[in-house]
Amino acid sequence: MSDTAVAPSGTDRLWSVDEHLADILRRVRPLEPIELQLLDAQGCVLVEDVTVPVALPPFDNSSMxxxxxRTADVAGASEKFPAVLTVVGDVAAGGDELPTVGPGEAARIMTGAPLPPGAEAVVPVEWTDGGLGGGPATTMSARRPGPEESPGAAPLGTVRxxxxxxxxxxxxxxxxDVAAGDLALAAGTVLGPAQLGLLAAIGRATVTVRPRPRVVVLSTGSELVPPGTPLAxxxxxxxxxxxxxACARDAGALAYRVGAVEDDAATLRATLEDQIVRADAIVTSGGVSVGAYDVVKEALTGLTGDEGRVEFRRLAMQPGxxxxxxxxGPDRTPLFALPGNPVSAYVSFELFVRPAVRAMMGLEPLHRPVVRAECAEAVASSPEGRRQYLRGRHEDGRVTPVGGAGSHLVGALARANALIVVPEDTTSVPAGAEVDVVLLD
Structure with missing residues (x-):
């Protein structure tokens, strides 16, 4: 697939949000399937139909x-006139020798243990005297036969x-539960805990899936220091x-965070060369505008041949x-160069990177759900010709703007659970009007 864009590249025009997203999804491909151990496959998409090799449960067993x-031996039993049966053995879960239950006999049985030959039903211990020879018992010891005993040996007493x-x-x-030959899981199933439990129950140790993409994330900026470091x-x-x-993990990827890279094009190129070997996608933040220190743009503009190709664009959106x-590189690893302001980076990830990650995994739907909601407060000013994404709090069909439009307001972002979408041809939204809302949680 060539890297030809869907429209002319460069910074001489504004791209719409939809054009940019369509170009990304056109050039991103699902990852090749691999076989993984069950726990390593959590969150992945199954690419094969899995059928049941052996019935589950594989034998009749007790639920109590x-x-x-035998039903005939307990017919008409009551508190006043109990049926008195000879206990011929214990049947524990996992036992391999089973006593035969004949007329007037019973076998003590544990939950999950196989129903022994001759038996037709199980009476819960609460319906008996527990083999004590007295009044009704409410508990039972899950005793297994000792080393000197066998399940069909001497009677263990009587039970009423x-x-x-x-x-x-x-x-x-x-x-x-499931019969041999049944379809256990269909191709396209996302493997969560319940699905992995079923695969283990039917004896599957590995499964073929599309793997979770390995996403390398790095920030650029000489002003950046790690959290926990005093600020100069x-x-x-x-x-x-x-x-x-965190966004990459939330989308289903395996995320690898790299320490901040200073504003030096050679350093950034070296870092990318080191990281690309373990990446299915790379996400950078910062250095994509028109400033003197926009290092990502400087480092990646003009790549040719096996180096790859990165295009820098202006989008008709705010923020981002x-x-x-x-x-x-030769493997054409996708790279997403996002703006440096935190809100801009977050909104850009949600709109462009998250769908791409899910496409690489074969996950549907690609996008966050969008609903209509009543805007609880007026939006006084939205830039004409640009699609605005405002942070909001969505509850019970209403959405309230949170914080201002500034792309640096991380505190407001942390309180938001939705993005309010103001279309390109709308410059204000009155209170009570309906708007599209992207749900984030």
């Missing part, structure tokens, strides 16, 4: 602690049963790399007007 009995049991009562039939004059803490790495996108 109690006694396996105070209630009748219908055939198959408290018995989980073989194949009652003119310095600020690097928040973008943490913000964007300056954007860069391209592919680096």
């Amino acid at each position: 602690d109690g006694y396996a009995v 049963v105070h209630r009748p049991a219908a055939a198959r009562a408290h018995v989980r039939p073989r194949g009652s 004059p003119g310095r600020i803490h690097d928040s973008n790399s943490y913000l964007l790495a 007007k300056p954007q860069g996108f391209g592919r680096l």
Whole structure:
């Protein structure tokens, strides 16, 4: 696939949000499937139909602690006239030798243990005297036969049963969960805890999936210092790399955060060369505008051949007007060059990088859900010709703007759970009007 854009490149025109996104998705491809161990496949998309090799459960088993009995032997049993049965053995979960239950007999059985030959039902221990020879018991010891015993050895005493049991009562039939040959999971399923549990239950140790993309995140700026470091004059803490790495994880990727890179084109190029070997995608923040120290633009403009190609554009949106996108190296690893202000970087990730990450994983839907909601407060001024994304708090069909429009207001961003979309042809929104809202949580 060539890196030809859907429209003329360069900074001589404004790209729409939709044009830029369409260009990205046209040039991003799903990752090749790989076989992974179950826990490594969590969050991945299955690329094969998985059928059930053996019925689950694989045998009739008890759903209660109690006694396996013949129904005829407990018919008419009551508190006043209990059925008295000879206990011929214990049946524990995982036991490989089973006593045969004959007329007038019972086998003590534990939850999950196989139903022994001759038994037709299980009576819960609460319906019996627990084998104590006295009044009703409410608990039962899950005793296994000792080393000198065998399940079919000498009787273990008697048990009084105070209630009748219908055939198959408290018995989980073989194949009652899934039958052999059933479709367990279809290709396209996202593997969460329940799906991984099912795969383990039917005996699958590995599964073929599209892997989670490895996303390398780095910030640029000589003013940036790590959190926890005292601030010298003119310095600020690097928040973008943490913000964007968290965004990548939230989208389903494996995120690798790199320390901030100073405003030096050679240093940035060397860092990218080091990181590209472990990356399915790279996300940078800062250095994409028209300033004297816009290092990302300086370092990546004019790449040719196997170096790749990155285009820098102006978008008709606020925040996030300056954007860069391209592919680096012989493997054409996607690179997303986002603005440096935290809100601009966050909104840009949500609109452009998140859909690309999900496309690489084969996940649907690609985009955050969009709903209509009543705007609780007026939006007095939105730039004409640019699509504005305001932070908002969405609850019960209403959305309230949070903070101002400034792209540096991280505090307001932390309180928001939605983005209010003001279209390009709208310069103000009255209170009570309906607006599109992108849901973030």
